[in-house]
Every structure is written in structure tokens, then in C-alpha cells.
Amino acid sequence: MSGTTYLTQEGYDKLRAELDDKKTRGRQEAAAAIAEARDKGDLSENAEYDAAKDAQGLLEMKINELEKQLAHARIVDSSQINTDKCNILTTVKLKNLKVNKTIEYTLVGESEADLKAKKISVTSPIGKGLLGKRVGEIAAIQTPGGIIQFEIMDIRIK
Numbered sequence: 001m002s003g004t005t006y007l008t009q010e011g012y013d014k015l016r017a018e019l020d021d022k023k024t025r026g027r028q029e030a031a032a033a034i035a036e037a038r039d040k041g042d043l044s045e046n047a048e049y050d051a052a053k054d055a056q057g058l059l060e061m062k063i064n065e066l067e068k069q070l071a072h073a074r075i076v077d078s079s080q081i082n083t084d085k086c087n088i089l090t091t092v093k094l095k096n097l098k099v100n101k102t103i104e105y106t107l108v109g110e111s112e113a114d115l116k117a118k119k120i121s122v123t124s125p126i127g128k129g130l131l132g133k134r135v136g137e138i139a140a141i142q143t144p145g146g147i148i149q150f151e152i153m154d155i156r157i158k
Contacts, residue, residue, distance in 0.1 A: 005073045006088050006109040006122070008143075012075050015111065022059060030056040069111060076109075083155045084090040084122035088122050092120040098140070107131070107157055126150075 007015070023077070034056060037049035049085050078089045086092050091106045105120045107130065113121035129141030139150045 003072065004071050005111060006076050007073050007112060008078070008089065008108070009075055011109065011112040012070070012073055015066060015070055019063065019070065022063050022066065025137040026059050026063075030059050078157050081157055083157060084134060086133045086152065086155055090155050090158040091158065092130055092152060094139075094150040095153050097151055102153060105130075107121070 028050065033052040034049065036050045037046055040046060040048060050133055069137055081087050081089050083095055086107060088107050090107065092106045093102060095102045102135050104120075105118050107122050107124070107127055108119045110121045113119055113124065122128065122131060125143055126141050129139045130150070133139050133152050135155055137151050137152050139152065141148050141150065
């Protein structure tokens with residue numbers, strides 16, 4: 001991951017809290033698991049010890065990944081977003097022209113995407129297809145199920 005990660009302040013704070021938790025509580029739990037396994041005897045044949053060391057390695061890898069994300073993070077302020085066209089942090093009302101249904105999505109950075117909350121990543125096929133489009137334009141988006149055409153009905157900041 002070498003590119004910039006775009007986050008809301010809320011998303012940045014969430015990642016920061018996750019990193020702090022992994023560095024404190026996560027490392028303490030990993031150290032305790034290793035110590036407990038070490039107390040069980042011969043380390044050469046101790047599967048619990050090996051599992052605890054593997055878990056510690058995965059934890060450190062996740063900490064490193066979060067640190068990289070935060071180092072390349074850019075916090076996007078919704079008050080600075082132009083709603084003339086689809087952009088990160090805009091909520092876009094779309095009409096699926098094939099089935100004649102409307103849906104709303106908020107375009108967010110990759111780490112904040114949550115389909116249940118109707119937040120889609122700007123790097124997803126639909127997110128990429130919407131970026132830069134204006135109200136009234138048709139976005140033809142290639143999805144795994146084929147090309148879907150969406151009409152941009154409204155763009156706003158939620």
C-alpha cells in the first residue's frame with residue numbers, strides 16, 4: 001500500500017483507536033499467551049507455543065499495516081467538497097435504469113466502506129464509475145454481472 005488513503009475524521013479516529021488497542025491490549029494478550037505456553041514445558045514439541053508465536057507475528061503484521069495506512073492518510077473535510085459532481089464523501093442518489101429503482105450511496109475511502117451502511121469505496125467498480133459524474137449524467141458501470149447504467153439523480157453532502 002503506497003498510495004494515499006482518504007479518510008473522514010471519524011474513520012481516522014477509528015483506525016487510530018484500533019492501532020492503539022492492538023499495541024497495548026493486543027500485545028499484552030500475545031505476551032501472556034506465549035508465557036503461558038512456555039510454562040507448559042518443552043518448547044520443541046509445544047504446539048501452543050508455536051500457535052502463540054504465530055498469533056504474535058500476525059498481530060505485529062496488522063499493527064504495521066495500520067501504521068502504514070495512518071502514515072499515508074489524508075483527512076477529507078466534507079465542508080470542502082464540491083457537490084457539482086460525484087466525489088469522495090458525497091451521497092449520490094442513483095436510478096438503476098434497467099430495473100427502474102433508486103438507491104443512495106455515500107462514496108468513501110476504501111477502509112471506511114460498509115455496504116450495509118450504504119457506504120461504497122471510491123475504488124470499487126461502482127465508486128470509480130461514479131467519480132466525476134454530474135446530476136443528469138448516465139454512468140455505465142462494468143460490474144461482475146455485466147454493464148449497469150445508473151442515472152445520477154442527486155449529489156449532496158449527508
